[in-house]
Amino acid sequence: MTISIRSVEKKFGRYPALNKVDLEIADGELLALLGPSGSGKTTLLRTIAGLEFPDAGQVLFDGQDVTFASAADRRVGFVFQQYALFKHMTVAKNIAFGLDVRKGRDKPSKVEIAKRVDDLLRLVELDGLGKRYPSQLSGGQRQRVALSRALAVQPSVLLLDEPFGALDATVRKSLRKELRRVHDATGVTTIFVTHDQEEALELADRVAILNKGQVEQIGTPDQVHDQPETAFVCGFVGEANCFEGQVGGGEFNAGALRLPAGGVREGSATAYVRPHDFVLDDGGFEVRVDRAHVQGALTTVNATAADGRPIEISASRAEAARFQGTVKIAARKAHVYAA
Amino acid sequence: MATVSRRRATDDPAWAKVLVIGVVAVFLALVLILPLAAVFAEALRKGLGAALDAINNADALAAVKLTLITAAISVPFNAAFGLCAAWAIAKHEFPGKPLLITLIDLPFSVSPVVAGLIYVLIFGLQGWFGEYLVDNDIKIIFAVPGIVLATIFVTFPFVARELIPLMQEQGTSEEEAAVSMGAGGLYTFWRVTAPNVRWGLMYGVLLCNARAMGEFGAVSVVSGHIRGLTNTMPLHVEILYNEYDFVGAFAVAALLCLLAVVTLVLKTALEIQPGVRGRRGH
Numbered sequence: 229m230t231i232s233i234r235s236v237e238k239k240f241g242r243y244p245a246l247n248k249v250d251l252e253i254a255d256g257e258l259l260a261l262l263g264p265s266g267s268g269k270t271t272l273l274r275t276i277a278g279l280e281f282p283d284a285g286q287v288l289f290d291g292q293d294v295t296f297a298s299a300a301d302r303r304v305g306f307v308f309q310q311y312a313l314f315k316h317m318t319v320a321k322n323i324a325f326g327l328d329v330r331k332g333r334d335k336p337s338k339v340e341i342a343k344r345v346d347d348l349l350r351l352v353e354l355d356g357l358g359k360r361y362p363s364q365l366s367g368g369q370r371q372r373v374a375l376s377r378a379l380a381v382q383p384s385v386l387l388l389d390e391p392f393g394a395l396d397a398t399v400r401k402s403l404r405k406e407l408r409r410v411h412d413a414t415g416v417t418t419i420f421v422t423h424d425q426e427e428a429l430e431l432a433d434r435v436a437i438l439n440k441g442q443v444e445q446i447g448t449p450d451q452v453h454d455q456p457e458t459a460f461v462c463g464f465v466g467e468a469n470c471f472e473g474q475v476g477g478g479e480f481n482a483g484a485l486r487l488p489a490g491g492v493r494e495g496s497a498t499a500y501v502r503p504h505d506f507v508l509d510d511g512g513f514e515v516r517v518d519r520a521h522v523q524g525a526l527t528t529v530n531a532t533a534a535d536g537r538p539i540e541i542s543a544s545r546a547e548a549a550r551f552q553g554t555v556k557i558a559a560r561k562a563h564v565y566a567a
Numbered sequence: 568m569a570t571v572s573r574r575r576a577t578d579d580p581a582w583a584k585v586l587v588i589g590v591v592a593v594f595l596a597l598v599l600i601l602p603l604a605a606v607f608a609e610a611l612r613k614g615l616g617a618a619l620d621a622i623n624n625a626d627a628l629a630a631v632k633l634t635l636i637t638a639a640i641s642v643p644f645n646a647a648f649g650l651c652a653a654w655a656i657a658k659h660e661f662p663g664k665p666l667l668i669t670l671i672d673l674p675f676s677v678s679p680v681v682a683g684l685i686y687v688l689i690f691g692l693q694g695w696f697g698e699y700l701v702d703n704d705i706k707i708i709f710a711v712p713g714i715v716l717a718t719i720f721v722t723f724p725f726v727a728r729e730l731i732p733l734m735q736e737q738g739t740s741e742e743e744a745a746v747s748m749g750a751g752g753l754y755t756f757w758r759v760t761a762p763n764v765r766w767g768l769m770y771g772v773l774l775c776n777a778r779a780m781g782e783f784g785a786v787s788v789v790s791g792h793i794r795g796l797t798n799t800m801p802l803h804v805e806i807l808y809n810e811y812d813f814v815g816a817f818a819v820a821a822l823l824c825l826l827a828v829v830t831l832v833l834k835t836a837l838e839i840q841p842g843v844r845g846r847r848g849h
Binding site: 277278279298299300303304305306308310312313314315316325326329330377378380381 | 743746749
């Protein structure tokens with residue numbers, strides 16, 4: 229199922245949640261909608277689901293206009309952040325809900341439903357827990373139930389709203405792998421909302437970065453991290469040192485920091501340098517090393533430039549040992565954006 | 568011997584606790600338990616037989632019957648209304664919602680006597696529909712329909728007030744999940760929304776029932792006090808008392824108290840159920 233979002237607009241009162249959003253999602257793709265809170269990512273997901281309806285624009289499923297079709301008619305599977313499991317039903321009844329609700333010839337037999345429930349429980353590794361109630365499960369297990377319930381109706385698209393938001397870090401990580409595995413096993417087009425860039429970069433085929441109701445950039449995790457198209461994307465995805473300065477004569481200046489800035493409009497500008505793009509360089513500028521702490525295979529060095537700017541540097545442990553006292557550093561790569 | 572400390576940070580000094588609990592206990596004893604005991608003591612003053620005789624006569628039994636009929640009509644009506652109103656208010660957005668919430672509270676703020684007078688004004692002989700009703704031989708005031716209407720008016724906030732906060736707290740994501748899986752509005756309501764509030768609904772129904780059986784003011788205005796016909800139990804108690812039949816008055820009052828106690832026992836049993844505890848409407 230391919231999904232096309234065409235100039236979709238949505239206002240809540242006077243607050244624009246979506247501002248002319250265009251997005252194409254390929255069949256079988258796993259797409260992340262990444263953005264800070266209030267960026268419109270959940271509204272966009274709910275618009276695709278048919279839980280919200282846009283003020284303007286179109287939503288197409290396989291080229292067919294479904295802008296105002298009901299959620300039921302779109303055959304979407306939706307997973308909520310707070311699970312939204314039916315508390316008074318067993319796990320098996322929860323998963324079977326979307327099949328039980330069907331009428332007439334569409335409704336599978338009891339045996340077929342039971343088999344489908346068992347298959348789904350096995351898919352999310354919850355075999356044998358069908359008779360439990362949601363309150364008897366852990367948070368991670370509940371979200372797995374919610375995932376299999378959404379998959380039970382064999383949805384044309386699977387939509388997940390901050391699916392791991394309410395879980396602790398360890399469970400998050402294992403469920404991420406789980407979602408990727410389930411996606412690869414079912415091949416269903418999947419869109420998930422997150423504000424966690426690590427989650428988006430690890431899990432998704434492509435990431436759409438939203439800010440203030442607009443798509444800032446859409447691309448593979450590598451693209452949005454290494455070739456950010458806007459200052460917002462650069463600051464939001466990955467760690468970055470941010471410098472306010474001036475561009476003049478093809479060069480960016482901020483105190484002692486000088487960076488090549490070919491093609492950037494002259495005047496005030498913002499430069500972003502990733503912590504791992506700072507290297508020791510005798511032709512560079514001076515910084516005073518304040519503190520270094522180990523993070524896995526890397527060391528993070530906190531330093532201060534001559535004009536008092538804090539600078540974060542990330543280096544291999546061996547390299548970091550050379551950061552002592554006052555050192556000279558330079559940026560081997562930077563992103564400069566006109567203000 | 569080691570003692571396990573169960574002190575909590577929010578605990579007050581022992582004397583303060585004793586004082587506060589003592590004040591509440593004395594107050595309850597004076598204002599609630601003593602009068603209740605007096606009702607039973609007075610009823611049994613001339614022995615159990617006299618008390619039973621007072622209940623077991625045609626007028627008293629007619630009053631009991633009318634009270635039960637009134638509750639049997641008004642409680643299901645208000646349960647249905649309360650469920651609808653709570654559903655509309657908690658799960659949907661529509662213009663005029665704050666007004667509807669205020670209107671639901673109206674019977675709590677209006678004196679029951681005024682509530683009764685409203686119906687006399689509308690359906691009474693001198694009222695808006697008085698002539699029409701007389702011409703068509705329809706009796707509402709000084710008859711059972713008036714009593715039921717007045718009771719419904721006075722008791723209609725109970726179920727709605729109990730359910731609105733409960734439903735609001737539960738949010739709409741379960742309903743959205745159901746709808747996204749193809750469930751229609753009614754199916755979603757019966758399979759998802761209603762089961763989630765069933766204990767709150769029972770609780771509201773019990774409170775509503777207790778008030779429906781005990782309502783005096785509004786019913787008194789519309790009843791006409793016709794013995795054996797339009798007397799409910801609270802009205803019958805008053806009549807007997809005014810006639811200096813103290814044993815009779817207190818015997819019927821004691822029966823009314825027993826009905827209330829049964830209701831409260833049921834309510835307490837429900838509160839032990841998960842999902843009801845700690846959720847009060849008002």
